[in-house]
Amino acid sequence: MSTEATTLRVIIAAFTDFLTVAIHTILYERAIYPPTSFLSARKYNLSVRQNRHPKVCEWINDAVSAVETELLKGVVGRVAIVIYTKDNHPVERFMLDVSRFPTVALADLDTPLERTAANGDRLPILPRIDMEEQFRATLSRLASCSSTLKPLPEGCVFNIAVELKQDGQPPLNHPQPWMPVQSAKGDAVGGQLQKKAVPVRSIAAGELLLECWIEEADGAS
Amino acid sequence: MAQEYTEYLAINVLNEQQLVSYRSLSRALKVHSNLAKQMLYEFHRKQNAKRPGSVHATYLITGTRRPESPSQTNGAHSQEDGGDTVMQSSPPLPGSSAPQHEEDAEEPVSVRSVLLVKEEHLEQAKATFESITGIHIYSLQANGLSDVQSLTECNRKITASYASEDPLQAWKQYGTIQNPNVKRRTQRRGPPPPAPVAKAAEPKTKPLAPTTKPTVLERQASKESKASQESKPASKPTSKPSSAKATPEPAKKPATVKRQDSDIFKSFAKGRAKPKKQDSQSSAEATTPAAAEPEDEPMGGFSDEDDDAEDGAADIDEVPQEPEGKSKKEREADLQAMMDQEDEIMEDAAEAIPDKTAAEEDEGAIDRPVSRQAEEPAKETVTVENGRRRGRRRVMKKKTVKDEDGYLVTKEEAAWESFSEDEPAPKKLKTAPATSTNKPTAAGKKGAAKAGQGNIMSFFSKK
Numbered sequence: 001m002s003t004e005a006t007t008l009r010v011i012i013a014a015f016t017d018f019l020t021v022a023i024h025t026i027l028y029e030r031a032i033y034p035p036t037s038f039l040s041a042r043k044y045n046l047s048v049r050q051n052r053h054p055k056v057c058e059w060i061n062d063a064v065s066a067v068e069t070e071l072l073k074g075v076v077g078r079v080a081i082v083i084y085t086k087d088n089h090p091v092e093r094f095m096l097d098v099s100r101f102p103t104v105a106l107a108d109l110d111t112p113l114e115r116t117a118a119n120g121d122r123l124p125i126l127p128r129i130d131m132e133e134q135f136r137a138t139l140s141r142l143a144s145c146s147s148t149l150k151p152l153p154e155g156c157v158f159n160i161a162v163e164l165k166q167d168g169q170p171p172l173n174h175p176q177p178w179m180p181v182q183s184a185k186g187d188a189v190g191g192q193l194q195k196k197a198v199p200v201r202s203i204a205a206g207e208l209l210l211e212c213w214i215e216e217a218d219g220a221s
Numbered sequence: 222m223a224q225e226y227t228e229y230l231a232i233n234v235l236n237e238q239q240l241v242s243y244r245s246l247s248r249a250l251k252v253h254s255n256l257a258k259q260m261l262y263e264f265h266r267k268q269n270a271k272r273p274g275s276v277h278a279t280y281l282i283t284g285t286r287r288p289e290s291p292s293q294t295n296g297a298h299s300q301e302d303g304g305d306t307v308m309q310s311s312p313p314l315p316g317s318s319a320p321q322h323e324e325d326a327e328e329p330v331s332v333r334s335v336l337l338v339k340e341e342h343l344e345q346a347k348a349t350f351e352s353i354t355g356i357h358i359y360s361l362q363a364n365g366l367s368d369v370q371s372l373t374e375c376n377r378k379i380t381a382s383y384a385s386e387d388p389l390q391a392w393k394q395y396g397t398i399q400n401p402n403v404k405r406r407t408q409r410r411g412p413p414p415p416a417p418v419a420k421a422a423e424p425k426t427k428p429l430a431p432t433t434k435p436t437v438l439e440r441q442a443s444k445e446s447k448a449s450q451e452s453k454p455a456s457k458p459t460s461k462p463s464s465a466k467a468t469p470e471p472a473k474k475p476a477t478v479k480r481q482d483s484d485i486f487k488s489f490a491k492g493r494a495k496p497k498k499q500d501s502q503s504s505a506e507a508t509t510p511a512a513a514e515p516e517d518e519p520m521g522g523f524s525d526e527d528d529d530a531e532d533g534a535a536d537i538d539e540v541p542q543e544p545e546g547k548s549k550k551e552r553e554a555d556l557q558a559m560m561d562q563e564d565e566i567m568e569d570a571a572e573a574i575p576d577k578t579a580a581e582e583d584e585g586a587i588d589r590p591v592s593r594q595a596e597e598p599a600k601e602t603v604t605v606e607n608g609r610r611r612g613r614r615r616v617m618k619k620k621t622v623k624d625e626d627g628y629l630v631t632k633e634e635a636a637w638e639s640f641s642e643d644e645p646a647p648k649k650l651k652t653a654p655a656t657s658t659n660k661p662t663a664a665g666k667k668g669a670a671k672a673g674q675g676n677i678m679s680f681f682s683k684k
Contacts, residue, residue, distance in 0.1 A: 029367060040370060045377065047370045136374075143371050144238070147364030 006125035007110045008102055009072070011208050014126065015098065016068045017043075018135050019079065023060050023160070024050045025139055026081055026094055029146040032158050044132045046139055063160045066177040074103045075168030080161040085153055092149065093215040094142075094200075099165060100209035113207060124206050131205035138201040138212055145214060148198065226250055226260040227267075234276060234361050235268075242360035242375040247395050248383050254396040261358040279360045279372070280343055282336045284353035339366055407626060556679060614638055 021043050028038050028049040033056065038049040051057060070076045081094040102113060115123045162178065164170060171178050196216045203210040229249060233239045247257035261278070268276040331351075337359060338346040347353065360372060392399045616638045621631045 047373050049368070049370075140371060140374055141238075143368055144240075144362070144364065144366075146367045 006207075007112055008104050009109050011101065011113075011126055012068055012071045014131060014208065015071070015101075015210070016064050018138075019067065019096065020060060020064050021048055021050075021135075021139060022094070022096075022142060023064070023081055024048065025142050027051060027056075027158065029143060030083060030092070030149075030152055030156065030158075031146075032083070032156055044136045044139070046136045048139060048143075062177070067160065067162060070162055070164075070171060070178075071098065071101070072109060073106070073169075074101075075164050076162055077165040077168070078163040080163065081158060082161050083152065083156050083158050086155045086157075089217075091152060091156065091217055095211075095213050095215060097211040102207050115207070126206045126208055131203070131208060134201070134203040134205055138203060141200045142212075145198070145200065149214065149216060227264060230260070230264045230361065234264075234363050238363045240360055240362045240366075240371060240375055242372065243358065245375050245379055248379055251394060253394065258357045261361055265358060265361060275363070277362050277365050278340045278358045279362075279366055279369075280338050280340060280346075281355075281357055281359040282334075282338060282346055282350060282353055283355040284334065284350040285331050286334045286349055287351045337369060337372070341365070 024038075025048055027033055028035065028051075033051060033053070037052050037056075039052050041048055041050040051060075067076070067079055077097070077099045079096045079098060081096075082090050083092040083094075084090050104111065104113075113125045115125060117123050161181070170180055172180070196218055198214040198216065200212040200214060202212070226246070229246070230241060233241050241261075243254055243257040243261055246252075246260060247254045250257070250260075252260075265276050265278050333354075334350075336346055347356075360366075360375065366372075388397065389399075389403075389405065391397070614637070615635050617633050618636045619631055619633055621629050624630050
């Protein structure tokens with residue numbers, strides 16, 4: 001993979017890998033599924049948890065590829081992993097801000113990207129080592145987040161939401177993977193709850209600029 | 222000192238909310254591990270005195286567990302969570318002996334366990350131990366540890382950040398357990414010299430190739446060296462002589478052709494280098510550097526072998542190269558003699574003493590590549606020609622020597638051997654080298670084809 005030129009597709013592929021691992025980690029940390037259903041895996045030279053249930057893995061993979069489709073269109077502002085209680089009240093949101101990804105025309109998805117510094121040096125578009133290191137740090141922070149957050153009530157469920165940029169077209173084609181949700185003023189999924197934001201990490205590896213934080217709904221019981 | 226560790230821990234554990242193990246603390250502050258453990262304990266005690274629950278600890282307990290409570294162990298790092306399912310399928314890890322049920326049923330075997338526990342489970346874990354030989358703090362973190370696996374990150378960071386430190390010196394400072402009999406290998410290159418030789422040959426060929434002016438020669442050299450690499454380990458000499466001869470000889474079209482011929486001929490024999498060398502020598506004899514090169518290289522081959530990989534490999538290359546060079550030279554001369562006068566080879570052999578000696582040496586050379594490969598082929602040729610030829614010849618013999626480090630190093634040494642043979646008939650001369658080359662080379666077919674090709678090609682080379 002390091003031999004091919006870095007295109008936007010490559011950047012997005014790296015991000016979706018990270019997203020998959022992050023979802024698995026969050027599921028483990030917040031005990032959405034029983035801990036025994038997770039096995040230890042290794043990613044980015046870090047030991048992570050991965051769910052074993054085939055349906056769970058399948059669902060996560062499908063969701064992440066739907067996110068990828070939207071990312072390739074360049075309309076995504078943020079990706080959110082939302083935890084709901086049994087009554088469908090959102091309790092927590094794990095936010096990933098992807099609005100700072102490079103925007104290219106659809107025809108240029110596979111065009112190698114290039115960046116030159118002010119003095120004319122060529123800068124790497126996606127330095128793998130830096131990226132891995134930062135992903136590792138983010139996942140470590142996510143893994144220890146559960147101790148800082150309030151314990152979740154029983155029977156929580158999770159879902160993945162995508163917030164579009166201002167000018168983004170909602171995906172409403174026939175096999176509709178996404179459900180449009182009417183966003184309340186000020187924030188998207190989450191309603192009017194008071195929120196507390198806990199920063200996790202911001203990643204800056206070449207052109208891959210990402211921010212990650214956790215929003216907790218104070219009002220939820 | 223006291224200020225340092227408090228400050229360090231305050232920054233890392235409280236502010237940055239990182240996990241600090243005693244090992245990372247000892248590496249960061251350059252103190253002994255036991256001292257680091259004490260620092261962790263002090264910090265933990267003080268911080269919790271100021272603000273209870275601000276710092277959480279993970280403990281490491283070593284001791285003998287009570288045999289009647291095996292169900293609580295899951296392996297080396299048991300979490301002791303309330304209601305944790307017993308994972309009997311996990312195999313007992315070395316260092317922690319999780320008692321199996323069967324063992325307990327038979328007899329009370331005392332099991333020594335090493336256990337990582339979170340501080341909330343400390344008392345519970347201590348209760349499971351019959352006697353505790355050691356207990357200390359393993360790591361500190363600002364909030365509770367959710368996943369024990371995250372502790373592995375500490376060790377990875379240590380190996381990444383402190384990889385430059387030599388463990389043989391650092392162990393005293395850090396208190397790592399050290400085996401007094403351990404010592405570093407002095408020789409960088411491993412026992413099999415051909416492997417690094419072949420590898421070194423390839424990078425050498427590439428940098429050397431661009432420097433040569435005639436591109437034809439370069440391509441020849443690299444191509445043949447690559448091919449030879451696959452076949453024989455003598456590719457390194459290939460690159461050297463080829464580059465050596467290529468550099469001093471700017472325009473060598475006939476040489477190229479000649480080289481091609483002998484190269485193809487020799488490609489299935491050992492040491493492609495030799496044919497090349499031979500060609501250069503035979504084709505451009507006026508070029509003293511070319512002639513001097515092989516002389517220089519063999520001379521250099523006998524130098525000290527205690528150099529690092531490249532030099533050592535170079536030396537090893539030299540050593541076989543030198544005899545091979547001679548063999549090639551002899552072979553060339555002999556083959557030419559053979560091709561030229563098929564009926565008069567005997568006379569030629571009888572007349573010209575240098576030819577004769579060349580022929581003998583050539584035979585020896587032919588046999589040498591044979592013997593160089595293995596001693597058995599050499600013996601085979603001896604037995605085949607036993608009682609048929611006379612003279613002295615040089616044979617490569619292998620000696621396996623135990624090195625100072627205890628490694629067995631196989632060296633090839635040339636040894637003079639006298640053998641008696643009848644005056645060979647030209648056919649026998651032809652067939653003997655053909656068969657001799659056949660035997661050493663694994664591909665018999667190739668040998669036969671090669672001999673045939675050699676005969677045919679010699680016609681062209683005559684011109």
